[in-house]
Amino acid sequence: MPSEIERQIIALRATTVLRRTWEGAFHLEQPALVSDRGRNQVFRCRVQSEGTFPPSIIVKSIKDPLDPVRGLTDWASLAFLSQMADEHSVAPRLFGGDAEHLLFVMEDLGEEGSIDHLLHVHDSSRATSVLCALARQMGTLHATTMGKERQFERLCEDLSLATVSSRYQEAERWLEGCKKVERWCHELSYLPPAGFEQACIRIADTFALPGAFLALTHGDPAPTNNYLSGSQIYLIDFEYAGYRHALYDLTGWNILCPLPRACVHLMSHHLRAALAPACPAAECDEIYQTAWGILCTYRAMALLSWMPLRLIEHNAPWADNWSRREAMVVALSRWEEATREVKGLEVMAVVAAQLLRRCQTLWPDISAEKIPAWLAFMRTSFPQS
Numbered sequence: 001m002p003s004e005i006e007r008q009i010i011a012l013r014a015t016t017v018l019r020r021t022w023e024g025a026f027h028l029e030q031p032a033l034v035s036d037r038g039r040n041q042v043f044r045c046r047v048q049s050e051g052t053f054p055p056s057i058i059v060k061s062i063k064d065p066l067d068p069v070r071g072l073t074d075w076a077s078l079a080f081l082s083q084m085a086d087e088h089s090v091a092p093r094l095f096g097g098d099a100e101h102l103l104f105v106m107e108d109l110g111e112e113g114s115i116d117h118l119l120h121v122h123d124s125s126r127a128t129s130v131l132c133a134l135a136r137q138m139g140t141l142h143a144t145t146m147g148k149e150r151q152f153e154r155l156c157e158d159l160s161l162a163t164v165s166s167r168y169q170e171a172e173r174w175l176e177g178c179k180k181v182e183r184w185c186h187e188l189s190y191l192p193p194a195g196f197e198q199a200c201i202r203i204a205d206t207f208a209l210p211g212a213f214l215a216l217t218h219g220d221p222a223p224t225n226n227y228l229s230g231s232q233i234y235l236i237d238f239e240y241a242g243y244r245h246a247l248y249d250l251t252g253w254n255i256l257c258p259l260p261r262a263c264v265h266l267m268s269h270h271l272r273a274a275l276a277p278a279c280p281a282a283e284c285d286e287i288y289q290t291a292w293g294i295l296c297t298y299r300a301m302a303l304l305s306w307m308p309l310r311l312i313e314h315n316a317p318w319a320d321n322w323s324r325r326e327a328m329v330v331a332l333s334r335w336e337e338a339t340r341e342v343k344g345l346e347v348m349a350v351v352a353a354q355l356l357r358r359c360q361t362l363w364p365d366i367s368a369e370k371i372p373a374w375l376a377f378m379r380t381s382f383p384q385s
Helices: 004-019 070-080 115-119 124-145 149-158 167-187 198-207 248-255 261-275 285-306 324-339 344-360
Strands: 027-029 032-036 040-049 056-062 096-098 103-107 214-217 226-229 232-235 244-245 316-317
Touching: 004 027, 004 056, 004 103, 004 285, 032 198, 040 167, 056 070, 070 096, 070 103, 070 124, 070 214, 096 316, 096 344, 115 124, 124 198, 124 214, 124 232, 124 248, 149 214, 167 198, 167 244, 167 285, 167 344, 198 244, 198 285, 198 344, 244 285, 248 261, 285 324, 285 344, 316 324, 324 344
Parallel strands: none
Antiparallel strands: 027 040, 032 040, 040 056, 056 103, 096 103, 214 244, 226 232
């Protein structure tokens, strides 16, 4: 918990930042701590003035000066998106920052909360509606940032972010992780068919060079990394943002943090509609389904590479009341579904189906339909799977 004097210093530094762009007299009240995470602290300051200033602002302070990359990536992303905010607002507007003291000031979206809250109450209609709105915002994020990678890179360079991870490095790490998937195959007495290694290389190449689908992605679309403000929803916490394949974010909701299949399909429809004006390739069913299959494969194999082989004998927690075995079985099921009958991904569909069958034989109590227990979808005919 920051001391009173530490909060006063935060307010003074935020005031200095704002005076660079705000004209007129104003005063910031002592910051109230909103959250305190491993990498940052977030504060809300009330703005006292007689002018037309916002009633409050948010200050994010990067805690670790030796490893500020994630916080600075967040800062660069908000600066980038603020340049396009008049046309399409998908994130809080950045007011400025203090590179020496590692803090930046942004628009306060209010205190309504995130989708995480909606997923844990019994209101499927509201949850579905907001999730579809989120998908549209993700599609808008991708569409408005296509063709502007160099502009984003310059902002990163201004913040000395030359060391930020690139999609090329991520693809190399993913290929290395494929060896862990092969070990899973060995432990489950399964030999992948010919062409599996070449298919993995193709997936990595597509991730590194997504062509028409290259866009800025959020990178960590967790239930808490968004914010509701009235009738709008915004993306927040861009610590893992970067230029990648445009379907990277949405496939996270299908594989890593799985929603009911029907909900994912609705979100895909909304994201695709927002994406298509800037990405004509997204309008072609065959191209889109192939891209979806490739990114679901990427996500599912990444998840498998994180799972220790000791799960064969002993289950372990993953998230809330959801276990690692459940996460693995659902990922295999969604992977198989995404690649089924997709031209060029036949070998991946076979591998996913075989690993799924062997895991279900090994763990007969684990269902491929057992996604996290989202209360929003428990009292509805909306299928959980």
